Amino acid sequence: xxxxxxxxxxxxxxVEDYVATQEPVGSKMLVERHSLGxxxxxxxxxxxxxxxxxxxxxxxxxxxxxxxxxxxxxxxxRLSKVKPLSPxxxxxxxxxxxxxxxxxxxxxxxxxxxxxxxxQVAVVQYPSLSRSSVRHLxxxxxSTTRLLLVMIxxxxxxxxxxxELPEPTPVEDIETLTRHLNEKLVGAKLVDTxxxxxxxxxxxxxxxxxxxxxxxxxxxxxxxxxxxxxxxxANLTRYNGLDLAGSxxxxxxxxxxxxxxxxxxxxxxxxxxxxxIGDENEYADLRTTSVVSTGYGPGSxxxxxxxxxxxxxxxxxxxxxxxxxxxxxxxxxxxQH
Amino acid sequence: xxxxxxxxxxxxxxVEDYVATQEPVGSKMLVERHSLGxxxxxxxxxxxxxxxxxxxxxxxxxxxxxxxxxxxxxxxxRLSKVKPLSPxxxxxxxxxxxxxxxxxxxxxxxxxxxxxxxxQVAVVQYPSLSRSSVRHLxxxxxSTTRLLLVMIxxxxxxxxxxxELPEPTPVEDIETLTRHLNEKLVGAKLVDTxxxxxxxxxxxxxxxxxxxxxxxxxxxxxxxxxxxxxxxxANLTRYNGLDLAGSxxxxxxxxxxxxxxxxxxxxxxxxxxxxxIGDENEYADLRTTSVVSTGYGPGSxxxxxxxxxxxxxxxxxxxxxxxxxxxxxxxxxxxQH
DNA sequence: GCTAGCACTCGACTGTAGCGAGTGCCAGTT
DNA sequence: AACTGGCACTCGCTACAGTCGAGTGCTAGC
Numbered sequence: 248x249x250x251x252x253x254x255x256x257x258x259x260x261x262v263e264d265y266v267a268t269q270e271p272v273g274s275k276m277l278v279e280r281h282s283l284g285x286x287x288x289x290x291x292x293x294x295x296x297x298x299x300x301x302x303x304x305x306x307x308x309x310x311x312x313x314x315x316x317x318x319x320x321x322x323x324x325r326l327s328k329v330k331p332l333s334p335x336x337x338x339x340x341x342x343x344x345x346x347x348x349x350x351x352x353x354x355x356x357x358x359x360x361x362x363x364x365x366x367q368v369a370v371v372q373y374p375s376l377s378r379s380s381v382r383h384l385x386x387x388x389x390s391t392t393r394l395l396l397v398m399i400x401x402x403x404x405x406x407x408x409x410x411e412l413p414e415p416t417p418v419e420d421i422e423t424l425t426r427h428l429n430e431k432l433v434g435a436k437l438v439d440t441x442x443x444x445x446x447x448x449x450x451x452x453x454x455x456x457x458x459x460x461x462x463x464x465x466x467x468x469x470x471x472x473x474x475x476x477x478x479x480x481a482n483l484t485r486y487n488g489l490d491l492a493g494s495x496x497x498x499x500x501x502x503x504x505x506x507x508x509x510x511x512x513x514x515x516x517x518x519x520x521x522x523x524i525g526d527e528n529e530y531a532d533l534r535t536t537s538v539v540s541t542g543y544g545p546g547s548x549x550x551x552x553x554x555x556x557x558x559x560x561x562x563x564x565x566x567x568x569x570x571x572x573x574x575x576x577x578x579x580x581x582x583q584h
Numbered sequence: 585x586x587x588x589x590x591x592x593x594x595x596x597x598x599v600e601d602y603v604a605t606q607e608p609v610g611s612k613m614l615v616e617r618h619s620l621g622x623x624x625x626x627x628x629x630x631x632x633x634x635x636x637x638x639x640x641x642x643x644x645x646x647x648x649x650x651x652x653x654x655x656x657x658x659x660x661x662r663l664s665k666v667k668p669l670s671p672x673x674x675x676x677x678x679x680x681x682x683x684x685x686x687x688x689x690x691x692x693x694x695x696x697x698x699x700x701x702x703x704q705v706a707v708v709q710y711p712s713l714s715r716s717s718v719r720h721l722x723x724x725x726x727s728t729t730r731l732l733l734v735m736i737x738x739x740x741x742x743x744x745x746x747x748e749l750p751e752p753t754p755v756e757d758i759e760t761l762t763r764h765l766n767e768k769l770v771g772a773k774l775v776d777t778x779x780x781x782x783x784x785x786x787x788x789x790x791x792x793x794x795x796x797x798x799x800x801x802x803x804x805x806x807x808x809x810x811x812x813x814x815x816x817x818a819n820l821t822r823y824n825g826l827d828l829a830g831s832x833x834x835x836x837x838x839x840x841x842x843x844x845x846x847x848x849x850x851x852x853x854x855x856x857x858x859x860x861i862g863d864e865n866e867y868a869d870l871r872t873t874s875v876v877s878t879g880y881g882p883g884s885x886x887x888x889x890x891x892x893x894x895x896x897x898x899x900x901x902x903x904x905x906x907x908x909x910x911x912x913x914x915x916x917x918x919x920q921h
Numbered sequence: 922g923c924t925a926g927c928a929c930t931c932g933a934c935t936g937t938a939g940c941g942a943g944t945g946c947c948a949g950t951t
Numbered sequence: 952a953a954c955t956g957g958c959a960c961t962c963g964c965t966a967c968a969g970t971c972g973a974g975t976g977c978t979a980g981c
Binding site for chain 1 (some may be wrong): 720742
Binding site (some may be wrong): 271273274275276287288291292294295305307308309310311312 | 972973974975976
């Protein structure tokens with residue numbers, strides 16, 4: 248059965264009220280607070296239909312209605328209007344991010360800002376290595392058989408690895424190697440480097456280069472080392488109505504697993520927010536939460552993801568607006584650095 | 585009044601039982617579970633004295649006794665025997681830390697291990713910059729008026745900063761500068777670098793070097809950039825008997841403040857554990873918790889701190905043993921890298 | 922198609938009673 | 952002098968019954 252406009256209005260009103268009060272909303276309250284132009288009884292009939300269709304449900308027989316995941320989904324897709332950021336928020340974002348001195352700083356500031364503005368848990372992925380390109384490579388001799396490989400990417404990330412050399416190698420050779428590496432690799436996307444590295448190794452046919460190639464290929468490209476920053480876990484205590492051990496612990500545990508967090512950003516695009524509501528989340532432990540995420544990067548490219556995690560009963564329009572705004576600012580900052 | 589041996593035995597028994605059961609312990613239980621050789625009534629008299637002296641207290645008139653912060657302090661100082669690590673734990677530590685590939689990896693593994701073994705919140709400070717020395721400096725030109733300063737320390741930390749040059753500087757000059765910097769600074773403790781940098785700036789009297797000197801002095805030395813890794817916040821949900829908003833939130837908030845966490849390691853020494861119980865903590869929000877911390881580093885030097893935070897009712901001997909063991913292994917690992 | 926009215930449900934809250942772990946004190950024993 | 956057994960007392964916890972009220976579904980009427 249198709250839902251007519253009024254039923255959709257009722258659903259919207261239920262979601263908005265429930266998000267605001269965190270209490271099941273009844274028919275009387277609803278007509279009082281929203282000018283729906285009909286009586287509570289009519290609303291009750293509409294509610295019955297909405298419940299039958301699975302958009303809302305009753306916690307107990309004698310309680311008001313609460314949106315289901317499906318109800319939130321409909322709300323997000325069709326009912327919510329975009330909520331523009333207040334000038335105050337906009338200023339807060341600018342002021343907060345402007346003083347960042349390096350990439351670490353940008354990420355840390357962004358994640359704290361996001362947590363503060365949304366009053367939820369914020370997650371920011373560092374610019375992904377696989378999506379970055381090489382700006383500079385440096386080989387630092389530590390001993391005659393060991394050197395440190397330092398790679399700097401265009402997004403400002405710095406990665407280092409220890410390389411064990413198969414035989415003592417004079418400093419001059421290392422310097423030549425550095426020059427060769429930079430000539431070949433600077434400017435290349437990380438995903439495109441493997442053949443280049445291989446070609447270089449074949450061309451030079453030098454033990455040191457071979458060891459280096461192994462490290463480059465294995466640790467930097469295949470096993471993409473991703474990093475994550477997290478903030479606002481204290482906001483989880485705002486969900487009242489959940490017990491400590493039962494509900495909070497699994498969420499906190501999930502938040503400590505980088506693998507899980509990274510999956511949140513798997514399908515993000517720049518500019519538009521991705522919303523996963525309750526059951527739509529891949530991980531069972533996060534099925535009581537919703538995740539709003541988006542991609543960021545210079546222009547409209549995506550070098551990493553950021554987002555917010557909170558109860559399914561969250562202010563979706565506001566959260567979406569904030570997440571997108573912060574992502575845009577972070578992207579802009581990256582182009583400068 | 586001096587406490588005789590039996591009263592101290594009673595206190596020890598109370599602490600051990602309370603830590604094990606998390607429930608106030610009464611006189612009857614106590615004589616049943618420990619062979620004290622006296623009757624409950626006698627124990628009650630002893631308890632009355634211990635309470636008068638402030639070592640234990642009654643949550644309610646008709647409840648058993650619970651140790652006070654003062655009671656735990658006495659227990660830690662005089663009553664607890666060192667608990668040696670089980671071979672299983674020892675093996676777990678070795679196996680877990682052995683595969684670490686770089687500093688980040690060491691720190692992350694250590695903090696997770698610590699959280700897992702103690703079932704509490706673990707905190708590990710990255711090797712402090714101010715206590716490290718310079719291994720290598722690199723200047724990477726980004727544009728003609730901007731370059732990236734990368735510093736690698738002997739503990740494996742890599743720090744980078746963007747330097748704005750006052751005027752376009754040719755690449756050759758940058759290379760000379762790099763050579764000079766490394767000649768002067770490599771091997772020096774970071775705290776000792778300011779006069780060296782200043783001398784170099786005076787000697788060269790070059791605009792680029794001056795800009796560089798400012799960045800080096802200000803960001804790397806004066807404002808010591810410290811980093812922290814955290815794990816096991818989910819273990820906070822094990823404290824039952826605390827309410828979400830009232831008790832958990834302030835702790836989670838404190839854990840997100842790097843400044844607060846760093847203070848935990850202010851006075852650590854290598855080899856011995858520092859225990860701060862309840863009220864002894866500087867920050868009001870952590871007055872319901874205890875912190876066991878120690879320093880780590882190659883040999884008996886201290887380059888950073890690590891520790892564990894949990895309820896005042898924690899297993900002090902076990903926690904102290906674990907914290908010290910992990911610190912020793914981390915220190916050893918750093919000497920290898 | 923909407924509304925007013927009504928009987929019904931059921932969670933939240935309140936007050937009462939009984940239970941039991943634990944205590945303090947005192948008189949008696951070693 | 953130190954310890955013990957006994958006893959009256961306290962008080963939090965649980966169970967239970969009763970009341971209240973928000974909210975519902977249904978039906979008859981507009």
